[in-house]
Amino acid sequence: MKFSAKFEYALVALLYLKCEPDEMPVSGRTLSEKLNLPYRFLEQILSDLKKGGIIRSVRGKQGGYKLSVEPEHISIYDVYQVTEGKFEPWDCTHGESADGCGQSHNLCVINQFYTDFKTTFIDLLKSYTLDRLCNSAKNLKNLSAKVV
Amino acid sequence: MKFSAKFEYALVALLYLKCEPDEMPVSGRTLSEKLNLPYRFLEQILSDLKKGGIIRSVRGKQGGYKLSVEPEHISIYDVYQVTEGKFEPWDCTHGESADGCGQSHNLCVINQFYTDFKTTFIDLLKSYTLDRLCNSAKNLKNLSAKVV
DNA sequence: GATAATTCCGATAGAAACGATATGAATAAT
DNA sequence: ATTATTCATATCGTTTCTATCGGAATTATC
Numbered sequence: 001m002k003f004s005a006k007f008e009y010a011l012v013a014l015l016y017l018k019c020e021p022d023e024m025p026v027s028g029r030t031l032s033e034k035l036n037l038p039y040r041f042l043e044q045i046l047s048d049l050k051k052g053g054i055i056r057s058v059r060g061k062q063g064g065y066k067l068s069v070e071p072e073h074i075s076i077y078d079v080y081q082v083t084e085g086k087f088e089p090w091d092c093t094h095g096e097s098a099d100g101c102g103q104s105h106n107l108c109v110i111n112q113f114y115t116d117f118k119t120t121f122i123d124l125l126k127s128y129t130l131d132r133l134c135n136s137a138k139n140l141k142n143l144s145a146k147v148v
Numbered sequence: 149m150k151f152s153a154k155f156e157y158a159l160v161a162l163l164y165l166k167c168e169p170d171e172m173p174v175s176g177r178t179l180s181e182k183l184n185l186p187y188r189f190l191e192q193i194l195s196d197l198k199k200g201g202i203i204r205s206v207r208g209k210q211g212g213y214k215l216s217v218e219p220e221h222i223s224i225y226d227v228y229q230v231t232e233g234k235f236e237p238w239d240c241t242h243g244e245s246a247d248g249c250g251q252s253h254n255l256c257v258i259n260q261f262y263t264d265f266k267t268t269f270i271d272l273l274k275s276y277t278l279d280r281l282c283n284s285a286k287n288l289k290n291l292s293a294k295v296v
Numbered sequence: 297g298a299t300a301a302t303t304c305c306g307a308t309a310g311a312a313a314c315g316a317t318a319t320g321a322a323t324a325a326t
Numbered sequence: 327a328t329t330a331t332t333c334a335t336a337t338c339g340t341t342t343c344t345a346t347c348g349g350a351a352t353t354a355t356c
Binding site: 175176177191194195198205206207208209210211212213 | 328329330331332333334
């Protein structure tokens, strides 16, 4: 039960993009350096975020990435899905017959809990937008610049 | 973001113990066979559950395991802690200076979300007791016997 | 047109976590 | 003494996660 580094990096990168002025796209290299994240790994994540429609890219020299939608329309759940895939905390691999889980009903007893958990989790992640996070991160740039 | 097999096995085993008559302890071997779980692995889990005070054991021949407290006082969160350790979905390994997270404040911005998530998670898991689960699992024994 | 900075793509390596197995000692009922 | 059991520890194999690598395609700038 951990969030992956991919997810974490994605959030941080998105926060950076949000707090950037809109004119110029930000390159992967810049993101990597400013946020101190591994460049090649970050590239993969940016690729995922693009595929997921969260950011858009500009190729070639002077290219880079920008948010493709308003920060208030990007939920943490969106980011989760893009980086960690469909949320499926439980492997009900114990037979999938007509009545749901043929072989071992004993496991599926726990489904009540499981379903509840899933709903709660998704609702919470949906309730956080990038904007909501970023409001307390106005000074992101200064801080990350300070690091180096 | 997955529950481990350990956690799943622990829950199923505890459900079995709960639904057993109290007189005799149930051996690890029996649990393993009835629930179709890998014996040695299950032993480890039972050991964890014992260390965590959730079950108690009787050594030697005719020995086995029993719940050490009433099922209504065993929460899923207890089981989670015992099998997966402290719930810490986020590695704030980005410098732990006096103000919490020295180097990269940008990461810690996400702490608002993180804290909220943690609280929600723990509350939900605490709200489910073994008893609550087991009420819908009265026929556990029959079902698992049917499987084989 | 050449150059440089960039996104994009696929392969793979390295590390860590997870699930499971193996060996055997200690304990206690029969 | 024998047998069934808990208990302790080590190790193995697989998968997943994190990260690296090489290079192709694209595009602004000189």
